[in-house]
Amino acid sequence: MSLKNNAAAIGIAELKPTKDAPPDATPLGLMAQLTADAIADAGLEKSAIDGFLVGMPVADPGFIYPASAAEVLGINPRMLNVVDIGGASPAGMIWRAAAAIGAGMCNAVLCLVADLNRLGDQRVPVISVQREFEAPYGNIGANCGYAMIANRHMFEYGTTPAQMAKVAVDQRRNALKNPLAAFGDRPLTIDDVLNSRMIVDPLHLFEIVSPCSGGSAVIVASPEIAKRAKNPPAWLIGAGEYSNHSSITYAPSLTDSPIRPAADAAFKMAGVDRKAIDLVCPYDCYTITVLVTLEDAGFCKKGHGGPFVAEHDLTYAGDFPCNTHGGQLSFGQPGLGGGMSHVVEAIRQLMGRGDGRQVKNAAMAYVNGNGGIMSEQVSLILERRS
Amino acid sequence: MSDYLKPLPKPTPTSRPFWEAAKRHELKLQHCAGCGAFIYYPRPRCPQCMSAELNWERVSGRGTVYSYTIVRRASTRSFADGPYVLAIVELAEGPRLTTNIVAPPESVKIGMPVMVAFDDITPDRTLVKFKPA
Numbered sequence: 001m002s003l004k005n006n007a008a009a010i011g012i013a014e015l016k017p018t019k020d021a022p023p024d025a026t027p028l029g030l031m032a033q034l035t036a037d038a039i040a041d042a043g044l045e046k047s048a049i050d051g052f053l054v055g056m057p058v059a060d061p062g063f064i065y066p067a068s069a070a071e072v073l074g075i076n077p078r079m080l081n082v083v084d085i086g087g088a089s090p091a092g093m094i095w096r097a098a099a100a101i102g103a104g105m106c107n108a109v110l111c112l113v114a115d116l117n118r119l120g121d122q123r124v125p126v127i128s129v130q131r132e133f134e135a136p137y138g139n140i141g142a143n144c145g146y147a148m149i150a151n152r153h154m155f156e157y158g159t160t161p162a163q164m165a166k167v168a169v170d171q172r173r174n175a176l177k178n179p180l181a182a183f184g185d186r187p188l189t190i191d192d193v194l195n196s197r198m199i200v201d202p203l204h205l206f207e208i209v210s211p212c213s214g215g216s217a218v219i220v221a222s223p224e225i226a227k228r229a230k231n232p233p234a235w236l237i238g239a240g241e242y243s244n245h246s247s248i249t250y251a252p253s254l255t256d257s258p259i260r261p262a263a264d265a266a267f268k269m270a271g272v273d274r275k276a277i278d279l280v281c282p283y284d285c286y287t288i289t290v291l292v293t294l295e296d297a298g299f300c301k302k303g304h305g306g307p308f309v310a311e312h313d314l315t316y317a318g319d320f321p322c323n324t325h326g327g328q329l330s331f332g333q334p335g336l337g338g339g340m341s342h343v344v345e346a347i348r349q350l351m352g353r354g355d356g357r358q359v360k361n362a363a364m365a366y367v368n369g370n371g372g373i374m375s376e377q378v379s380l381i382l383e384r385r386s
Numbered sequence: 387m388s389d390y391l392k393p394l395p396k397p398t399p400t401s402r403p404f405w406e407a408a409k410r411h412e413l414k415l416q417h418c419a420g421c422g423a424f425i426y427y428p429r430p431r432c433p434q435c436m437s438a439e440l441n442w443e444r445v446s447g448r449g450t451v452y453s454y455t456i457v458r459r460a461s462t463r464s465f466a467d468g469p470y471v472l473a474i475v476e477l478a479e480g481p482r483l484t485t486n487i488v489a490p491p492e493s494v495k496i497g498m499p500v501m502v503a504f505d506d507i508t509p510d511r512t513l514v515k516f517k518p519a
Binding site: 124128129131132133134135136137138139140141143144147148149151152155197198199200201202203247248249250254 | 461465
């Protein structure tokens, strides 16, 4: 069974990320709002939702989570699970939903993530191996790992700080057209990025994602439901997943990421060329993540990510539209909703609902979800059929 | 009581020989009798060949900086006492490890040869750091 054309995204919902956690907000409260919004957007009755994939909120974690969340939402799923592959979880939900639908287990899957930004001081890792061999040396949180990737990329390929900064600058131009972007109120220049505070060499403040509160939802449905949906369906035509490490220290390479096998699998399933892609939505927790993704997903030669982003216009009106919602760097990172923002934007563009930032004739999109420090990778290819 | 406030490694049955050796200022790694691989961090079985026959061997303590970052703003308050160099060192025997380079931050470069430098952070615990060779 191939997943190609087995299912389509037919409804989306997304909250505007906020830096603080509203005092009366709860992750389940946000999930309830998103569920109501997503089924309304899809034009479904709630009773039609018979599959449920959910992300574990850091602000309110628990065991045996899917059934408890489903009970709060009043959903009776034929398939339910937490997807726990970090920032790749939302993209991972989409193909898992399509697989469950293709296997006949269910017909309409709610993929749901929401969280509150109450982390504050980064805590010591929950992964026991990292608590023992990373945290004592100060490798806590994600910043250090990506900084070491960026330094190694600069060392191996001559990538420059200005090239990395260009990603944040172009994506901000996209965010200026996205009313839901948390940081979409003023433009950014390369000098702004390079003059912002150095946090972990060589990464500056404006190259680092900002934790937020918020969430988003996508409904993935069977072809029978999709064909009579009120929105133009965004069909899943390719998917691939891969991981080869948890801590970046034990990855085979800092610069050659597990995105490559994930993307290759997705393009092989879809049977399309990179040139067929109209827009890309790569996970962008840091500027360097986008460069490595564009290389390993095959949009430019290995090591040429820096010159590639410098030479192309990454805006919605440009020659290589990339993260047209602003990316997480400008949209904000509401927990796993950061990763879902790439999925939602690709679907929105394919549905022709990009409003002031619509990519002309957007028919095919590439999405990459990335977990941890370049650990878990999920590539998706979505298509709008004419 | 120690006034050391940063996270301390808590040895497991698998990793205890590593930390006990570090306390004696010896760098020891598991060596797989099955496939000959040196292993870091300590594992219950060889992650290459799944052999359970792993012997602790003292290694050279020499390596090179594979990558690094100068952490100017730490993610956690316990590391907020000034910039530090977090690095991945590739040991002469092959494995890479997460560590700190004990040197002026601006002097650290990728590819720089380094030598193990044990840091007795508490009476019971020693971290495996590196200094320029």
